[in-house]
Amino acid sequence: MTIENNNNQTTMKHDQRTSSVAQVIGRLGDRYLLDAGEGEFRGFVTGRFRNQALEAGQYPVPGDLARYEACEQMDEVRITALEPRRNRIVRKMPVSGGRKMHDGLITGGTTQEQVLAANVDTAFILAGLDGNYSLPRLERYLVMIRHAQVPPVILLTKADCCDDPSSYIERTSAVTTDVPIHAVSAYTGQGMDIVRGYLEPGRVVVFLGSSGVGKSTLLNTLYGREVQTVRTISEKTGKGRHTTTNRQLFRLPGGAAVIDTPGIRELQLWVEEEDLDRVFSDIVDLAAQCRFNDCTHGSEPGCAVRAAIREGRLSEPRLERYRTEQREVEHLHMRQTAYLRKVNRKNKEEGTYGAE
Ligand SMILES: Nc1nc2c(ncn2[C@@H]2O[C@H](COP(=O)(O)OP(=O)(O)OP(=O)(O)O)[C@@H](O)[C@H]2O)c(=O)[nH]1
Ligand SMILES: [Mg+2]
Ligand SMILES: [Zn+2]
CATH class of the missing domain: 2.40.50.140 (Nucleic acid-binding proteins)
Incomplete structure (x- = not known):
């Protein structure tokens, strides 16, 4: 606590x-x-x-x-x-067991929306350069932030652990055309001035990202003293230990506020198709050039998406991720309404709203 x-x-x-x-x-x-x-x-x-x-x-x-x-x-x-609220950052939260991964989708179980933070000026999405970098995960956070209509900034943390941070900036920018990306290190101070540039008095920012990426460490560095507990990542699994367990806002001495969040274990989407399409706009643009309106980008003639893959302008895994997330969003819409009604009624009776 x-x-x-x-x-x-x-x-x-x-x-x-x-x-x-x-x-x-x-x-x-x-x-x-x-x-x-x-x-x-x-x-x-x-x-x-x-x-x-x-x-x-x-x-x-x-x-x-x-x-x-x-x-x-x-x-x-x-x-x-x-x-x-000016805006709200929302994720889908599991509220019961019975979940299964199926074909890249999470099915079963009951979900409910969870508002992580409100009235946010900038959402920092953190990803570590110490071996756990994952482009798909970054994409998912971006979709969540786009949905909230909050300006995102990507911070590649622990730059001191990486010989070539610029190659990661390049890899990341290949999929996120209009999002600022900065390599930072709380240990060496690299990039800290850039982060401080977003922290004008009165502003509210949120730190998001998997457990162990260094959200609380960054907060402590900005604050100038240890206000949040930090723990080393597990040697056995190479993953974070879920040290932060509550979402909490900290007012920095300079007048800005940082919301530190726990690393999200299962980042399910709670979004609309348009949010996905913004993050995967390269594919949407290509698909618009396919000969057939309802092209599935399989073996149809005149498929611009396939052509781009053949010519190396689009990667096959990225197309796959887009499809998986599209399926997830469709699936979500189907069961969302009924579940929500049921869960909300139950919560209201028990007075257990907003549990972490
Ligand atoms: N080398 C290096 N290690 C860092 C840096 N920032 C954080 N770490 C280390 O990364 C580990 C995890 O840091 P935390 O700040 O606890 O990570 P977190 O994102 O808050 O994790 P949760 O609270 O579990 O979500 C700690 O051992 C930190 O010392 C950095 O810039 N460089
Ligand atoms: Mg933490
Ligand atoms: Zn096509």
């Missing part, structure tokens, strides 16, 4: 009559941590808030602006509503 690391908690007097607005920092059990600029305090959502919330995604998340009122005889506040 990282909340204790922030021991700048102050006792505050909240004006009972007026409703005020505070930034949501994080969650601690059924309480929310808030900050209105003078230190952290706790709050809980009112019964009326619960009644009005139609789904889990409407409960407070880091970056939200919460309207609150003071409580008599309690040093906590009542959260009455959230200000409308």
